[in-house]
Amino acid sequence: MDVNILSMRYAKALFQFAAENGDEKKVYEECQILSMAFPEVKKLRVTLQSPLVSEEEKTLLIREACSPGGKDVSPSFNSFIKLVIRNKREGYVNSIILIYMDLYRNSKHIGVAKLTTAVPVEKHVLERISEKTRLHLHAAEMEFDTKVDPRIEGGFIFDFNDFRIDASVYSQLLNIRKQLTDRNRRIV
Amino acid sequence: MNDDIKVSEVTEILHQQLESIDSGIQVSEIGKVLQVSDGVVRIYGLRNAQANELIEFENGEKAIVMNLEEDNVGAVLLGRTDMIKEGYIAKRTGHIVSIMAGESMLGRVINPLGEPMDGKGPLDGGTLYEMPLERKAPGIIFREPVNEPLQTGLKAIDAMIPIGRGQRELIIGDRQTGKTAIAIDTIINQRANYEAGNPVYCIYVAVGQKDSTVAATVQTLRKYGAMDYTVVVSACAADPAALQYFAPFAGAAVGEYFRDTGRHALVIYDDLSKQAVAYREVSLILRRPSGREAYPGDIFYLHSRLLERAAKIISQQEVASQMNDVPPSLKGKIKGGGSLTALPIIETQAGDVTAYIPTNVISITDGQIFLDTDLFNQGIRPAINVGISVSRVGGNAQIKAMKQVASSLKINQSQYQELEAFTKFGGEVDPVTALAINKGQRNTKLLCQKQYNPIPVEKEIAILYCGTHGLLHDIPVDKVETFEKLFLETLELKHKDDVLNLLKEGTINDSVTAILNETAASIVKQII
Ligand SMILES: Nc1ncnc2c1ncn2[C@@H]1O[C@H](COP(=O)(O)OP(=O)(O)OP(=O)(O)O)[C@@H](O)[C@H]1O
Ligand SMILES: [Mg+2]
Numbered sequence: 001m002d003v004n005i006l007s008m009r010y011a012k013a014l015f016q017f018a019a020e021n022g023d024e025k026k027v028y029e030e031c032q033i034l035s036m037a038f039p040e041v042k043k044l045r046v047t048l049q050s051p052l053v054s055e056e057e058k059t060l061l062i063r064e065a066c067s068p069g070g071k072d073v074s075p076s077f078n079s080f081i082k083l084v085i086r087n088k089r090e091g092y093v094n095s096i097i098l099i100y101m102d103l104y105r106n107s108k109h110i111g112v113a114k115l116t117t118a119v120p121v122e123k124h125v126l127e128r129i130s131e132k133t134r135l136h137l138h139a140a141e142m143e144f145d146t147k148v149d150p151r152i153e154g155g156f157i158f159d160f161n162d163f164r165i166d167a168s169v170y171s172q173l174l175n176i177r178k179q180l181t182d183r184n185r186r187i188v
Numbered sequence: 189m190n191d192d193i194k195v196s197e198v199t200e201i202l203h204q205q206l207e208s209i210d211s212g213i214q215v216s217e218i219g220k221v222l223q224v225s226d227g228v229v230r231i232y233g234l235r236n237a238q239a240n241e242l243i244e245f246e247n248g249e250k251a252i253v254m255n256l257e258e259d260n261v262g263a264v265l266l267g268r269t270d271m272i273k274e275g276y277i278a279k280r281t282g283h284i285v286s287i288m289a290g291e292s293m294l295g296r297v298i299n300p301l302g303e304p305m306d307g308k309g310p311l312d313g314g315t316l317y318e319m320p321l322e323r324k325a326p327g328i329i330f331r332e333p334v335n336e337p338l339q340t341g342l343k344a345i346d347a348m349i350p351i352g353r354g355q356r357e358l359i360i361g362d363r364q365t366g367k368t369a370i371a372i373d374t375i376i377n378q379r380a381n382y383e384a385g386n387p388v389y390c391i392y393v394a395v396g397q398k399d400s401t402v403a404a405t406v407q408t409l410r411k412y413g414a415m416d417y418t419v420v421v422s423a424c425a426a427d428p429a430a431l432q433y434f435a436p437f438a439g440a441a442v443g444e445y446f447r448d449t450g451r452h453a454l455v456i457y458d459d460l461s462k463q464a465v466a467y468r469e470v471s472l473i474l475r476r477p478s479g480r481e482a483y484p485g486d487i488f489y490l491h492s493r494l495l496e497r498a499a500k501i502i503s504q505q506e507v508a509s510q511m512n513d514v515p516p517s518l519k520g521k522i523k524g525g526g527s528l529t530a531l532p533i534i535e536t537q538a539g540d541v542t543a544y545i546p547t548n549v550i551s552i553t554d555g556q557i558f559l560d561t562d563l564f565n566q567g568i569r570p571a572i573n574v575g576i577s578v579s580r581v582g583g584n585a586q587i588k589a590m591k592q593v594a595s596s597l598k599i600n601q602s603q604y605q606e607l608e609a610f611t612k613f614g615g616e617v618d619p620v621t622a623l624a625i626n627k628g629q630r631n632t633k634l635l636c637q638k639q640y641n642p643i644p645v646e647k648e649i650a651i652l653y654c655g656t657h658g659l660l661h662d663i664p665v666d667k668v669e670t671f672e673k674l675f676l677e678t679l680e681l682k683h684k685d686d687v688l689n690l691l692k693e694g695t696i697n698d699s700v701t702a703i704l705n706e707t708a709a710s711i712v713k714q715i716i
Contacts, residue, residue, distance in 0.1 A: 004259055004260055008258060008259065038274065039220075039275025040275075042274065045274075094222060094223075095222055095232065098222075098259075102259070162218060162219070162233050162234070163216065163218065164215070164216050164279070165213065165214075165215050165216075166213065166216070167213045172213075176206075179205075180202070
């Protein structure tokens with residue numbers, strides 16, 4: 001079945017269910033942690049889809065991934081994990097939680113932003129940027145994240161919702177290199 | 189760059205280039221790679237992406253958006269799968285896949301994205317125009333009926349299955365039956381037009397062929413001076429399926445550049461069977477529902493929209509300039525009267541034209557040239573099966589003299605091929621049948637032609653005149669080739685003005701036929 005339709009249905013169901021139980025915020029936080037685990041731990045997806053791993057182990061694995069020791073998982077999310085695994089839809093967990101996070105943010109008007117810089121930025125500057133972005137996105141609340149990555153050399157990369165302003169020195173140099181090689185390409 | 193270039197010059201060039209570098213910072217829309225497998229990526233985000241938009245990953249690899257869904261997009265990679273990892277950021281470029289086309293492409297080998305593959309550096313000199321790979325075909329009012337011939341230089345085709353400019357004629361046959369050979373000879377035959385200053389630009393699209401085969405083809409074209417007016421678009425067997433799928437569209441886009449600027453172009457898709465297979469691969473990986481022979485449901489549309497782009501554009505400038513779906517780069521530059529002729533090639537398995545892809549393409553095109561393995565093995569080359577080969581529109585485009593001379597040839601040849609089958613059983617034949625067979629045998633021989641040896645239309649008419657008027661009746665079949673050679677040499681030497689030039693213009697009158705009869709008779713005498 002289509003990845004998108006399927007994930008959408010599960011995500012919507014989870015959202016309604018969590019809202020009824022009043023723990024949609026907790027579920028959202030768990031989704032956030034889990035969504036970070038997927039790109040970081042490459043084996044997570046493979047293991048989840050493996051027929052050799054038992055259902056119990058998979059359940060434990062997901063719970064462990066979103067809360068240390070797997071103890072403190074919200075009841076709604078717990079049921080969700082069980083349902084997904086029982087229906088053999090483990091492979092879709094990643095996209096389901098991403099859609100869930102979008103649904104949650106939309107309903108609560110939360111904007112997300114992430115600023116990547118080469119050196120740390122002062123707190124009051126960050127606050128101002130965050131406030132400006134919030135106004136720009138018409139959001140009620142902002143999730144503002146920062147990252148210091150010396151590899152970008154200088155400048156900044158600013159991601160907000162689905163957009164990115166890339167003013168890093170690294171990308172600009174890359175861009176110059178690309179334009180130069182495009183012009184002087186020589187395939188031998 | 190040459191080896192003897194001075195360092196200071198390089199510095200100067202780089203300086204200039206640095207000045208023109210665009211380092212503007214833009215806001216771009218991004219998404220995250222959810223999954224990557226077998227040349228297809230699924231990206232979460234990119235909500236405003238358009239179908240067929242080019243997207244770029246942080247490491248510079250590119251992909252094309254194929255599936256648009258509510259929250260994610262499916263895209264096919266134009267590079268290697270292992271270069272993309274989960275969690276990578278993908279960026280919209282805002283560009284629909286396109287190719288930069290222009291005069292400087294002539295003589296070059298490029299990939300479907302317009303990047304040169306022949307190690308001769310960038311395309312330089314002249315302006316390049318951005319032509320989208322997917323573009324709507326011109327509407328009915330911007331077209332004109334096919335009325336100008338496209339000479340292939342092959343006697344059998346120009347006489348019996350004539351092709352007009354703007355036509356789509358399918359070349360179909362099993363493997364190794366001379367399909368490519370017909371296409372290449374047709375390209376080589378356009379040399380005369382190029383020299384006369386009225387070129388038919390040729391685009392040869394190689395899909396899924398071996399690199400070495402493409403290199404050999406380019407070598408051949410270069411040897412016969414055909415690269416001066418030819419562009420080769422190549423997506424070889426080792427390229428990702430997406431590139432192979434786009435190659436014919438790239439060829440069409442380059443052809444359209446010539447067509448819409450009022451010139452004539454010929455595009456050869458060698459071959460669409462391989463493109464269909466590449467498209468099937470992409471579709472299956474994108475999990476689109478599959479149909480007959482596992483091809484996706486829109487495989488017919490794939491070929492029909494590609495082939496519809498071959499057209500003869502109306503010569504009324506006022507109308508032509510209003511053409512639909514003109515890319516922004518060509519706005520105001522449209523000229524009427526141009527044409528794009530397409531020669532798609534399809535490979536059949538064991539002569540089965542009723543398979544899915546062959547029937548599709550047969551129904552889309554304006555006729556087909558069917559090549560037969562048996563004929564090929566009997567030494568009848570080009571191995572055209574006259575009985576089931578047709579050209580539905582090219583007849584109107586045949587020059588007058590050719591029409592007069594060759595009108596009965598096709599029917600006679602088909603009849604002969606049947607009669608011949610009967611006489612294989614032995615037994616007596618009546619004199620009429622014997623005569624038909626005698627003529628058929630000689631004409632069959634006459635229609636054979638060596639590779640890389642296209643001949644101008646006036647000579648085709650002259651020699652076919654001898655065949656259809658039974659002037660070869662008395663010479664043995666194995667001397668037909670000698671006759672042809674001597675006959676054409678004599679005409680070239682003695683009757684250039686009073687025969688060949690007249691025939692070229694399409695006139696055939698009593699004095700011309702008298703000379704033809706006379707020359708033929710004298711040569712027959714010489715041979716026997
Ligand atoms: N008119 C001809 N006279 C003599 N030989 C020919 C002629 N046409 C083609 N051949 C030879 O037949 C062989 C097959 O020709 P060609 O490569 O054009 O066939 P094809 O149908 O394109 O093959 P493939 O299926 O491999 O693409 C070649 O070796 C070519 O030299
Ligand atoms: Mg071939």
